[in-house]
Amino acid sequence: MNPTRRKLLAAALAAGLLAAGPASASAAASTSGPRESYAALGDVHVLKIGRPSAKRVVVLVSGMYGAANGFRVLARDLVARTPDTQVWAVDRREQNLADLGGFQGGDPARYYLDGRYRKSPTSSRARSWGLKVALDDLRGVVQAAADHGRRKVVLGGHSWGATTALAYAAWDFAGRPGYQDLSGLLLIDGGVHGAFAGEGGTIHNAPEEVRARLAAIEKGEPFDSYLSQGKGFGARPEQAAIWYQLVAWYAHRDPHAPSVLADRLPEKLRPSRPVTNAGLLGWLVQAAPGTAPQLAVVSGRLGDDGDWVDDGMTPLSRVAEAMAGPAPGTFEWYWPQRLSLDLDAVDPYADTESAELLGLRLWHARRVNVPLYAFESGLDKGTELTAARWVVKHSRIPRATYAGDHAMKHLDPLFAAPGRNELTRTLVPFLRGL
Template structure:
């Protein structure tokens, strides 16, 4: 490891462009277990309102930390709980507690999970209900359930789910959808949802024969073929960018050739390159942060300061990434899209029995990712339920992750969600 990098890490010079590390050090943000899940708690522990947030595809609790701080600060009497699904515990984060995680993950090898259990939506919602009931504290606190991307889909599924005769929406005081949802919410991306009964049967048969975890993010980014490859790479790049942002990049030369920057870069420059500038940057991991300078360092002149992205993605625990996303969960969430008790839902044992009865206030936000289909879908949900009122907001300039990381004075999500939460 570069001596300057090691010195910076040891001395605690861990931030650039802001005071996020000092804030973290002075703020008690416990990360606790609730049965088989974990929850990051941000804000007033004596709050009478708890916002429970669920991540989307490959997402994990630390991806909400910056947003949670902003929401808690702007909404007195509110605490934010960011949920890690049970499969988040499968990641081997040991290397991020060493002085040289690149060697641990790229050279020595790391532990891959031996577990092959198919984790689907039913297990996910049973776990989430434990969190929601804990947050409610026997009805003493309001609970607002929300999510980002497929986490928004999960929140809507919870509201319509039948938990042994009790509809999920009766546990809630509000719903928050951040760039996700049901009924064609993701149609603007141009992807197809394969959820007919015949397609579901074929996907289940394929699942029974092979790998239980998705590899789509790794393959899509060109960072490898293993389910965890992309998550490890992004977390590694963020780790070095967080600790020694302006030092020459430790990892640029080790990236697949087609992903390497066009000139030497700093650690921060490489992170900015991957989340914004690289050819084929994954929309699922994109932000509007700035630009790569002629000297290879990152120039922050966008809505999302790179230090906020670096701190969150660096982790290590909790992480911004769920390394092992279950294929069964993808199948189930695709089947949720019609938001009805369809033949496919019945085939999968999805208890979406109360979609028309949901009757809590709803907030929906969209970025430019899906070209308007997010809010169109949210309006459909409102029209086909008993939701009494809804707030719709968005910012077409944003990429998919900007609502989670943008500076609060430039974040339309924060500006519009805070009043919604205050009015509940």
């Protein structure tokens, strides 16, 4: 995600589509469908969907503000079509800071909106939670998924998660290139080398800009508060996240009842007429004026009665289930500013001066030699696939699959109904061919 994407996040109603991270490491199994569990693995948490005996594991990483539950419905669709595949969705270590206790009761709005939740203390350690920390954590996940070489591992991600996956492949882990851990790479609406250029933004990663940003992080707060401040939710980084998870929680549990939260929203965000719980969620993710396409879905419309009418590719119920959580959540409460800086510096996909300043070990980009799959929505007007082709041309990647659906918004690939999801349709044969 580039700086323009961050600005648009705060400028759009969908910018608050955030959900919480884990409150505990307890496992949770689905009562129907594929086997599911959620548990700690070192300093991170992993949502696992599919058979533990599967011969192939797809490890997925979220983008900015994203978290494991954003991949749940997509993972279910994938393992249903490729039984030899298990999906692992990763929650970064900062997810451990979120207090999800209020979602376990019957009145979460009171717990969170009245400020009773546990707020994360500012920690100097979090100022160093950049790409090196994220990739070291991720390597532990990849190695566990490989099970001493008994299973193939495909690493991928959405938005800046795709950037993270490519960084892993090029990274030097104490003399071992990251790509040697992998059997494939999967990019969903993201990447490097201008993948986000279609938004028209400029990435500030020149050496002098890196030095200035790094100095600001060392002196300031470790987490990004732009979303909450930009939408008027407050000064704390988690406040926008809490609001939108609450909206999804009620939409998931009682979708057609009159909205519990509409009258408590900041005035500029409120619908102009009464809505249901589902109507309010649909309003925020698609219908409200100024909804950002990069954080929206093509779901439906607000009916005359204030309820939500599903007539798009992404049923609102799938969005509500994922975003309601509570553990894991769909989006992070606390996003490290250092991670933003490092991911901006990764964009050239080379060992640049800025990468060296930040200690980013991108030493093997030209030698990456595993198959690649890349998918783009209509968000960036084609630049994701252009960037993916550049990566293939400037590496040893033996073959690549390129796919897309420009009718999709940025979140549709994660939530669209399987019969309407071009990502699912084209990714399944790629996985089967590995």
